[in-house]
Amino acid sequence: MQKKKSGDSAVALRRREQVLVAAAECVRREGFHRTSMSQISAAAGMSSGHIHHFFGGKEGIIEGVVAREHSDLGEFIDEVRAASGETDAVTAFTDLVPKCAERYMNSDHAALATEILAEASRNENVASLIQRNDDSVSEAFQTLFGGPSPMVRAQCDLIAAIFEGLSARSIRNPSSREFIDIQMLQRVVASILTEK
Amino acid sequence: MQKKKSGDSAVALRRREQVLVAAAECVRREGFHRTSMSQISAAAGMSSGHIHHFFGGKEGIIEGVVAREHSDLGEFIDEVRAASGETDAVTAFTDLVPKCAERYMNSDHAALATEILAEASRNENVASLIQRNDDSVSEAFQTLFGGPSPMVRAQCDLIAAIFEGLSARSIRNPSSREFIDIQMLQRVVASILTEK
């Protein structure tokens, strides 16, 4: 009952992952609509026909790439939560600001995240996928900072805007990476989290 | 500013504008690579062949749309500058934060701006176009706030990140539009501009 039968067997899941990693890399470099299925199949070392069976077409791959991209934010939340045990959450988060900023200003991350946002503007499925994901991330952070409430939500949204804005800045003007002042950023984040 | 190759006349410029407005609207809805030349030619009321002569291909239209999109930031700078005559620049700018935030959270603006950023990630011409544009905007703002200097540049970049982040947030999670606290945002902007 465990060796045969596939569709979601271990090997099938590994295949899925293999394709999504390859596809994400293609999308980073070319965007969703300039990445062809044959590019993905070449990068994944799998025939285009089989990729279709796995993902049900290009739309399925797009959604797979989008879903996969945001799974690592969960790890970041865990990290903050773990550090919050030793000090207070605000300090824990503020200490992680440099690392977080670096991540958002990384050009690979920024390119893929921006491509996903652009796609969400016209693809309903992608839009609801990233919104649902953001809702759960938002709730986790709100809980961390004193439980869900409009006030905390406003604080989290503003901080999220700053970080997402770092990605936008690093694409629009790569030289801004050298000018952004991380300590200034930390002070701003801290001041937002300690409002009221 | 020398002679353009095909038609520098007023009517030719009006034609250009007409096409770019139509093209921008298409791009907003579909993105660069899902917008076909025939869609643009239909929207602009001009034959596809003629559009090619005007813009030298799709690449030319993309660049035209990108260049045009940022021309209105100049007006915003003028507005701040004008208001700065009466009070100080920081107050003038802070007063304009609500209006500016609204603009960046507008879904049409956000969609097109994000599409342009995504395109810049893989199109060298677009990348340098928006970087040059950002450089000149940045310099204008730095001048307004006592710069140019690395310190003022850092302040401007951080504020720019926040506003661009508002666009990202409004796409990723449209519900954040209702939660973002404009007064909190004003306080943050003011605190950044009055650092040191």
Next chain:
Amino acid sequence: MQKKKSGDSAVALRRREQVLVAAAECVRREGFHRTSMSQISAAAGMSSGHIHHFFGGKEGIIEGVVAREHSDLGEFIDEVRAASGETDAVTAFTDLVPKCAERYMNSDHAALATEILAEASRNENVASLIQRNDDSVSEAFQTLFGGPSPMVRAQCDLIAAIFEGLSARSIRNPSSREFIDIQMLQRVVASILTEK
């Protein structure tokens, strides 16, 4: 107002005809679904892209081929009608039975007609196309033989069945072409038309 502008200009109509002739020949040999657009474009001496513009896809070509195939039945009706002036309609038609039988037993005609019928079994558009056409042909014949009425319709339908059956027979068993007795067929047709 007559030289430029196309879409249905003389040259465009000639192009349409050119494609449909080529397509009909392909369909005769291979059937609708084994005939590829590239085969048609090769046979018509026109690019596949342009054929799409003309016909809006393969479906459009199928419908064009179907519509075109039945246009020659009109000529046959005219012939019967003309001959009916000299003698009575029954004699006129009976005299044309050999020619008509030959036509229906021609393997090219039989192959295409059968392919169209097969397509009509699963393609709503084709079904209504050939039904409408048959309705108008049927009405013309009924008028010829004493005006539309259930009785005359029954006579016409039975005769039509015989002729269409000749096509089926000549495909199912080509040797039947040599055995079918045209004079027997004439007597049968005459007896049907003189019933009651």
Next chain:
Amino acid sequence: MQKKKSGDSAVALRRREQVLVAAAECVRREGFHRTSMSQISAAAGMSSGHIHHFFGGKEGIIEGVVAREHSDLGEFIDEVRAASGETDAVTAFTDLVPKCAERYMNSDHAALATEILAEASRNENVASLIQRNDDSVSEAFQTLFGGPSPMVRAQCDLIAAIFEGLSARSIRNPSSREFIDIQMLQRVVASILTEK
């Protein structure tokens, strides 16, 4: 009638039948070339790989469906032969005309029969399959009516044309089903069989 290559056992034959029934139903609805092996395998409840082993590819299934379709004509002949014992063959057959007409005008039968004819126009194997089958049916009928002879063959072919034509009519113009006059048809059949 020697040993088949893969499984001549009862269970294997039942499997074959199961697949052919499912395939025939698919073909009725979609035609040979729009019916995919995976549709057949789904309808038959058997894997596509196994179906290949049984039938040696799609071509084998097509031939299987074609061969199977005409097996029921044998039963009809038996029926006529049985009834011929009581009365003469002409009366026996004439009495069965309504039942036979109904069968040929049934849309399921007509669709599959027409699909097979269309396929025969371009598939040599199918063509010779249905011709051989028709030859044996024809001989049986000729024998029944005093046969075999060119004259009786002509009579049988003409009657066969009428019935096959009913299928064609019912596809081309379904409304003809209501107008065809069965008694008129019976008179015509009787008159053909009593010629000379």
Next chain:
DNA sequence: TATGAATGAGTCTTCATTCAT
């Protein structure tokens, strides 16, 4: 015997671009 994962050639279709008018 039986499965279905995997392949890759082939299909329809789209679209930027060219060119005769």
Next chain:
DNA sequence: TATGAATGAAGACTCATTCAT
């Protein structure tokens, strides 16, 4: 200056067939 007919390369997707298990 302006049109749109025409091209052909490239795209997503389908499907008969193969093969390891």
